[in-house]
Amino acid sequence: MLENAKSFFLKCKRVWQVLKKPTKKEFELTAKVSAIGIGILGVLGFLISIIMSLFGNNTLAAASGA
Numbered sequence: 001m002l003e004n005a006k007s008f009f010l011k012c013k014r015v016w017q018v019l020k021k022p023t024k025k026e027f028e029l030t031a032k033v034s035a036i037g038i039g040i041l042g043v044l045g046f047l048i049s050i051i052m053s054l055f056g057n058n059t060l061a062a063a064s065g066a
Contacts, residue, residue: 011027
């Protein structure tokens with residue numbers, strides 16, 4: 001168990017040494033791509049909720065026998 005922990009921490013140390021701080025340009029690009037992805041998912045979720053509110057309630061009411 002102790003050997004596994006030691007191996008894990010050595011691997012973490014190696015990764016930490018390879019890491020570098022992103023440049024301002026890299027950070028801005030990552031932020032833009034992330035924002036676009038979140039926006040697309042939000043719009044998709046909104047459209048699905050509109051479609052479900054228009055058509056989903058009728059099918060659920062018919063299926064329940066109400």
